[in-house]
């Protein structure tokens with residue numbers, strides 16, 4: 001396709017929801033209109049950076065990995081991730097119009113091993129399993145969140161990255177925890193957007209858990225919109241596929257309010273959520289945590305902790321070199337389990353003590369976690385979301 005043809009197609013397929021560069025000074029959204037689209041454009045920058053941070057934090061290298069971009073829109077993120085190095089990227093979107101745009105962009109940019117499929121949850125049956133799935137901005141729009149997440153779980157081998165508008169009580173960056181109702185959903189019509197469901201963060205975690213995902217990371221974006229006593233804020237979730245939980249533990253989600261106009265949306269939308277696990281949103285106090293990962297600092301802090309709490313049994317998070325350099329200080333009969341994010345280590349035993357995933361550990365009732373891993377900063381972000389009850393972290 002030459003430049004003139006590309007320009008004609010951009011014109012024919014406009015308006016464009018996202019900014020994509022096709023050639024030197026050739027964009028889906030003309031430069032003189034960028035101001036009008038500044039929210040979408042800055043969101044694209046933000047998402048791109050955030051995903052790179054997540055890949056970094058979770059040691060996800062794109063080579064030889066496949067990715068599904070569910071709700072891909074015009075394909076901007078799929079293209080960016082294919083260029084980033086993912087071996088094969090599949091984008092799926094329910095809108096025919098966005099898929100037409102996506103197919104045009106992929107061919108104009110001569111990107112191979114990038115495929116776009118038009119359809120909703122049902123087309124996932126035709127897609128092969130992938131290593132990583134991104135599902136950004138879709139959960140708020142589907143009437144079948146359970147079905148969607150279960151299908152994504154079936155299709156995903158390692159991690160799901162999901163973002164969603166969430167209801168939070170406080171409009172401050174520090175207080176990130178949301179509506180205190182475990183399973184809150186609000187449904188309403190948003191002008192021009194149709195039926196939209198907003199969830200409390202806990203409701204999203206519960207949905208993920210009931211579909212077999214384990215939330216290991218959350219990040220709340222600073223921007224917020226007021227809504228009937230709550231604020232709507234976008235939240236990114238990273239979830240692992242290795243939880244053994246199944247949906248049978250689940251309970252009813254509560255509907256917070258609906259202002260969707262005449263008629264009962266519960267009937268209209270045949271809302272299929274029967275399941276949700278209520279939990280207390282107890283945050284873990286990490287103010288006095290030893291942040292250093294120097295063995296000599298940890299040795300002192302952990303010996304001190306064990307002396308002050310002679311009756312407590314604890315978990316040790318990490319089984320790598322940092323743990324090895326400290327192992328002689330931990331009496332074996334006080335270690336309840338080892339916690340590992342590395343699933344290849346889970347299921348084994350070390351000196352008879354089981355190595356478990358974070359979510360398995362959270363059900364074992366331990367009272368403290370001694371982190372013996374160089375990834376301590378990342379783990380400290382994970383702990384509050386996995387361990388909903390009180391747990392001490394020296």
Ligand SMILES: C[S@@+](CC[C@H](N)C(=O)[O-])C[C@H]1O[C@@H](n2cnc3c(N)ncnc32)[C@H](O)[C@@H]1O
Nearest residue numbers: 071072073093094095120121136137138141142
């Ligand atoms: C808010 S946009 C987000 C687009 C893109 N993921 C991003 O982050 O820029 C939501 C997208 O999901 C698509 N979508 C909504 N419901 C869907 C469903 N049930 N299945 C597939 N795509 C869906 C919409 O057509 C739209 O492109």
